[in-house]
Amino acid sequence: MTTMNLAPQSAHPRQARTVFRGGLAVPTSGWSAGYTQLNMISVPADWAYDVLLFCQRNPKPCPVLDVTDPGSTTTALASEADLRTDIPRYRVWRDGHLDGEPAEVVEVWRDDLVTFLIGCSFTFESPLVEAGIPLRHVDQGRNVSMYRTDIECRPAGRMHGPMVVSMRYVPEDLVDTAVRLSARMPAVHGAPVHVGDPAALGIADLAAPDYGDAVAPAPGDVPVFWACGVTPQAALLASRPPFAITHAPGYMFISDVPDSEYLIQ
Amino acid sequence: MTTMNLAPQSAHPRQARTVFRGGLAVPTSGWSAGYTQLNMISVPADWAYDVLLFCQRNPKPCPVLDVTDPGSTTTALASEADLRTDIPRYRVWRDGHLDGEPAEVVEVWRDDLVTFLIGCSFTFESPLVEAGIPLRHVDQGRNVSMYRTDIECRPAGRMHGPMVVSMRYVPEDLVDTAVRLSARMPAVHGAPVHVGDPAALGIADLAAPDYGDAVAPAPGDVPVFWACGVTPQAALLASRPPFAITHAPGYMFISDVPDSEYLIQ
Structure with missing residues (x-):
């Protein structure tokens, strides 16, 4: 039996699931690139x-x-x-x-x-990285920042609640690329719901996310907000x-x- | 009160719905272009x-x-x-x-x-026309041709049944354009499910559609098949x-x- 020397980014999904089944509890951003x-x-x-x-x-x-x-x-x-x-x-x-x-x-x-x-x-993070967009949360070893917004989802029966967004800091000159690439993947949230001032979504403080970790911007970074699959948890x-x-x-x-x-x- | 001289293609949706409410019963392909x-x-x-x-x-x-x-x-x-x-x-x-x-x-x-x-x-027919792709069924004043296929849908509870497709004849040199343009509209069936030989979908005779009308091809036309919203009716x-x-x-x-x-x- 050999010692497994696991590189998260290149782990096959089955391999990743096996180590999580074994008890490893880490955020999955950056894992199994391309899946x-x-x-x-x-x-x-x-x-x-x-x-x-x-x-x-x-x-x-x-x-x-x-x-x-x-x-x-x-x-x-x-x-x-x-x-x-x-x-x-x-x-x-x-x-x-x-x-x-x-x-x-x-x-x-x-x-x-x-x-x-x-x-x-996380699914469209691989194309962003390939296009030269740095992922600050991955580089800083943190979970992505997520926030409850003041945008109310359209209710359905007994289910109602606010939209949750994930935020990534993107260098200003690459925002258009981030928008364009994510827009091509509507099944994984698609284009951002907002670029810039967090107050427009009712977010008071980017350094105090409701889910995940705070992430530090680099000079010239702009916050970009995507609709997030944590929304059902807020509901x-x-x-x-x-x-x-x-x-x-x-x-x-x-x-x-x-x-x-x-x-x- | 003026006599209404209605051009179907440029009818506003509300105007179209009003005349249908009034009793006009015609296929809607070509109506209210852009909606x-x-x-x-x-x-x-x-x-x-x-x-x-x-x-x-x-x-x-x-x-x-x-x-x-x-x-x-x-x-x-x-x-x-x-x-x-x-x-x-x-x-x-x-x-x-x-x-x-x-x-x-x-x-x-x-x-x-x-x-x-x-x-x-019908939603992506406007972009097809704008790209120079003729719509044979509209030109011939007929309903689009639709067929039950031998592709079984993934069942859900009590609902099961075969996939239905719509078919449009497209000039061979414009098939790639038709694929590309419809692929950009996944919410209205997206890219074709098949191009060419109808036998691959279990369709025996293009001249005998299960829904809609038979449509005549022009020389050099290729049949192109899109998943169709009549599928729930087959179910x-x-x-x-x-x-x-x-x-x-x-x-x-x-x-x-x-x-x-x-x-x-």
Whole structure:
């Protein structure tokens, strides 16, 4: 048996999922370059229509890429994956309250859970890097910064809540490139929802994100905001279903699907 | 009062809906150039999750652009529209059987109906025409040709059935342009699912479409096939919900939304 010398960026998704299953709990930005990363939300079947409709009505933050049948622990987007163990860190929710951030959810899993896998902006980070756009959060070894905004999502049944955005500092002369490249990937949030002044989204302080870590800008950087798949978690807080499981923000499910699958050429 | 001299192509969507509400029953290809046209399917609320999930799992034929609340006769995509009267021709379905093609459905409407509006390939016909691609069906005054294929959709709950495609004859040297332009509009079926030999889709005879009219090719034309929003109607036949209302194939709902809204630049 050889010692595994794992380079996160070049890890195959199956290899990444195996080490997360083994207990490694780190943010997945920068992992398995070229493969699609996903947000997860699992709710009782009784709530599935509300969640699916909420996503349909809010496609920028909630582009749904797969929905499981009730109780299923697998997805069409990743072979041999177990949705209960292969995400580095989960969140368990009861009546809209956060009730723990375990590394696996085998014990609390329920047979009536329907799981939604939702596109993640980490997916278009590879094309941004290839175009010479630095990723400050990766360079600083931090999770991406995410914020609740004052933009209310279009409600659906019992599901309602504010849009959440991820923010990346981009050098001013590369903002147009970042917009253009992400716009080609609508299934993973697409073009930014806002460039510049965070006050326009009701964000008071970029140094105090609601999810993830604060990230330091370089001189000349401009904040660029993308709709974020953590939005359903803000809706869980507001809508209070009796039970739910999600990924922890920034700790994503890495699928077997190449980024190019979701690229509009 | 003046006599209305209506040019279909330049009719504003509201004007088009008004004349359809008044009883004009014609296919809508070529109408209200530059505005998004939509397929409709209304099912009892009890079936809504199955339909929405079927659409999510089959996004090429079934890109959902709006879902109403139960009983609602309006949509966010068109002001002052009435979903029961503003489509030129409807289809009423009982237990999976076609039970009439009325010009309005006011009498048979039910308070538990959830309506899905699904993208239509007529939407990308304007960019095709602007690029110099002739539309044979419009030139010949016919409805577009549509076919059931032998490609089975991914099932969802009680909903299952084959993919339906629309076919347009395109001059061989313009096929690449047709592919490129439609690919930029994934919300209205996007790139073709197939170019060339219809046998690859299990279509025996292009002159005998399952929906719409037969259309004659010009010399050098190649058949190009796009996923079609009539697919849910084929699923109604197969899945037999107790009641449903749809548009008649080719007789679409014309929304107020500009095509450009669904264009990935």
